[in-house]
Amino acid sequence: MRNPLRTITGLFTNLHIRGKLLISYFILIFLPLALMTSFSYKNVSRDYEKQILHSADLSFDQAYTFLSYKVNTLIKASDVIYFNADVQTMLTRDKQAFGDDYVQQNIDRQKLESFLNSFQNAEDVYRASLYVPGWLMYAGQNFNFFDMDAFSQTGSYRALLASKDKVSWLPEHAITNNNSNLDPVPVISLLRKIRNSEQTTEIIGIIELNILKELIEDILRKANIANDGAVYLQNANGAIVSCSNMDNFRRINPDPALIQDAQTDGPAWRNAAIGGSDYVIKTRAVENTDWTMVTAIPMTDILTQSIRIRDLMLVLMLVCGLISYGLAYLIAGATVKRILLLKKKMRLVQEGVLNVEAQSASRDEIGELTDSFNHMVKRIRLLVEEQYQNGKEIKNLELKALQAQINPHFLYNTLEMINWKAIDNGVPDIAVISQSLAKFYKLSLNKGRDIVSIEDEINHIRAYVQIQNLRFDNKIKLDVQIDPALYGRDILKLILQPLVENAIIHGILEARDGKEGTIAITGYPEMGEIVLTVADDGVGMPSEQAERLLANGNAGEEVQGYGVRNVDHRIKLCYGQEYGLAYRSSPGNGTSVEIRIPDRFR
Template sequence: MKRAAISLLNRMRFKQKLFISYLIVIIIPILVLGWYAYNQSKQMLNIQGIQGIEKNIDTISGSIDSSVERYNRAVQSIVFNKTFQKIVANDYSDLVNLSYDLKEYLSPYFNMMSVLDRDVEKITFYTQTYVPEYGDSVLSADRVKEEGWYKEAMKGSTGSQWFFQDGLIVVNKFPQFFTDKTVNIVYMKINGDSMFRNVAELAKDYSVVLTDGHGRVIYANQNKLYPHVGLNELQRLKEGAITFGGVDAFLVKKTVKQTNWTIYCIVPAAEMSRNAGSILDATLIIIGACMVIVLIVIWIFSRTMIRRVYSLNSLMKRVEIGDLSMKVSSESKDEIGELTNRFGSMLIRLNGLIDELFRNKIVQKEAEFKALQWQMNPHFLYNTLSFINWKALRSDAPDISKVVTTMSKFYRTGLNRGDSLIPIRDELEHVKLYIEIIQITKDHSFDVLYEIDEAVFDYATINFILQPLAENAIMHGINRKEDGGRGLLQVSAKLIQDKVAFTVTDNGPGMPPGIAETILESRSSGYGLKNVNERLLIKFGSEYSFGVRSILGEGTQMQIIIPRYIRP
């Protein structure tokens, strides 16, 4: 895909590229500004929507507070009524007076409250004393002692407590005096639908959930969002923008002052941005108008600029067909004028270089002739060594024949037909031939040990990197042994992870630490390994390493590590 796009771009005319580039540069800011304006407007709508929701929630909370306070006062007016306190405490000397208060005072009072507030469905005294039960108005506490609301009410304070169990109920304990060990309560059941009628009207377009202090749902309107949200999840959510069940929405929380109830209001984001469509339409119209104006301006500007490029292109075509005698110049000071003047300067230099080219051709031919002579010299060397070998065999001198044959192989592998890259097998063969020649000339005065991993034969290296190491080990190591022991030269080649490691070790006298540290930077004829280090650096860069370890009296080890390189 990327290659196809680049190919298409390369085939386009400069005028088209200029037009597209200007278009892109201008379109991006326009689109960004349009997107920013639309989002800011949408955000303002959301803010206004949230403020409206918060206002409705405040109204809902106030309505609930008002209702709760009204019923709290109602139950408190009962528990602080002296006659009702006397009834639940059974503070009577005979049943006649108790019956009179029940019929003439309690029943009319309860009937009056039911008439004045039709949302009150039931009022009952639950007493722990031995007062006789009286209809549904006075009952024994044993009837409800296993109910959850009763257990919580007995643990709670003396103020009003609200519960939701088979409806909405408010409970308040009667005052206890020092001699009174019994607990008596008034129980009032309220129609929840009537109490929350205002909530349903104010929150018809979104979800409202009302929970008590224990996280139990007291009221939830029949909106489509709430069933998709678990209560635990709802309580964990923070106010503001939320996402659940793949639906974007806004959450507003409010605490009812008179109770520890919490109101959760969930509004779909789609409801908040219902009017954003008109803003989007207006934004698109403005962007479209700007685009039309921009296209006209870009077309005029690009056409004016490209005309001078076409003129310069025409001059270049004349040069292409061989007209090198014309003079090209421009008085303009912009980039196209500079390009025209430089093209004219190039024509002048081109005419001069054409004359110079003929002279350079002659020099090149002479260099090629000398290179041919250099290529012929190895053939002359091989022929001469072959003649010496033939003479040695005719003269019955096998040692001379072996030396000559080994030297011929040595130069053949070393020169490698003029190629600097060589298979590792040939490089190892080259150093073996060198060591063999030295052993013959030294009358085999030292031993050689080879440790070669044949797996390294699959790779290549640059030539002449092992022979200098072997030469250094023999000349400055084995030849300078002073302990009288027999010299030992060890040559190894093996794979280490993704590297090839060459190691040359001798048991000579070793080198002082100062020399061992600078041997790779020194051009001394005694330790000339700098050339090898520089050639490895040029070929492999930081992927190679060349280390020298030497201990006085024990010997020296030189190691070259190169990457696995396969010759192309």
């Protein structure tokens, strides 16, 4: 087995110089920074823990004071209502004497309503209400007044009777908003029994004072100094009265037993393990309630500042490493960088991208190699362009050579002579054929020009179809639906004729026995392009065969596809690769050929 040290030495020896420098920088910079970060973290974390807990103490005590003030405000308001003489008088009225006296009951309602409204404000008492005997006409108002007889059937009423405390507290519930047509608002309610001042065993009503749950939550939120901590109120039954952040509370999921050992002035903080995480908690009972205020702060939040310093040291270590890497790269790898850049350009050329150029400002060997590469790529581009132009010229020359085989003047004079001979001898069909053929070749040759108007191309097709109809006994119906605005647009000549010929020979004539078929030619502009369609109702073909027509084709499709591929190739050479033909066909449903060319005026 080889010596591990020799293996490591061999690997280091074979590294590039840039790699060796990077390893040296890592040992000289990253290792000392890591040791310093660890040492700083341990020392700073202790100091910050003391500061954070002191700040949490202040926030807890301030929130507790605000909360006690709100509770006492509600209790004092209940005292005023409890000892009010009018309240005692109106709630102890005799049912037999006042049961039908709706005028007096209405007067009582207005006085009580005005009295209760005087306690309401947005900061302390959201609404003051009374539970009154059910026989009173306003007992079912359900805003400032509620039916005490109906309330006596509830568990909340039984809990109120069983309580020996001065007041009781209802858990969170929703009441109608003070403003009409608004959604109900969540509140926390104080309940207090009103006893007959002359017969204290008789309960004549119940006071309900509501405070917005949002106000209590706001006090608790201000007491929560930790991002992931929670400050909450828990009643004697273990239910949550209010919480600064319910999402955090659900994630922490503290055990209600945490407050069982709470004392009014208990220890400031104690450690607790909740759900596998470490927390510090503080609890304190709220006077005149069955609530306990609890703060739970994750140890991770307490150590946030020290963790930030640790992270800052890690960032500094990373920055130093990156700077070291950059210096090593610039000093030891400047030459490698230029070679890699040239290699990248060569790969682009290998993938077929010829529009590249490598920049070089030096005149050393790499600079000369870069210049040679640029010269080579430039020559390749010129050769490719020259080959493209040659191919384009060859196609045009082939077409011109085909046209040059026919002497136009001799052909026109011969066809004119045939026309007059046919008229002299009373053979009108021959005259029509000769006229159509003369028109066909006149438009085909077009004085040697490759570009014609769409109108001339359509006239050329009309002449061609007229000749074919004389041949095939008028079996071909031509339907031209082209936007008149397109007639003056430019188009390569002899584009439509091969497509129409295919539609007649391989579509219509193969589909019918003695029945006529229709060739529909449509055209319309579309977003800077002209779309022409040649469609027949002939025999059609499978979609796979239609797709192969524009490919190289095989022996069985060579005759049918040669003219089509020639048209597609000419369009792409003239207008660009994004233009050309597109076939759609299925057996028995005919064939449609779409032609797309750019929209150009003559």
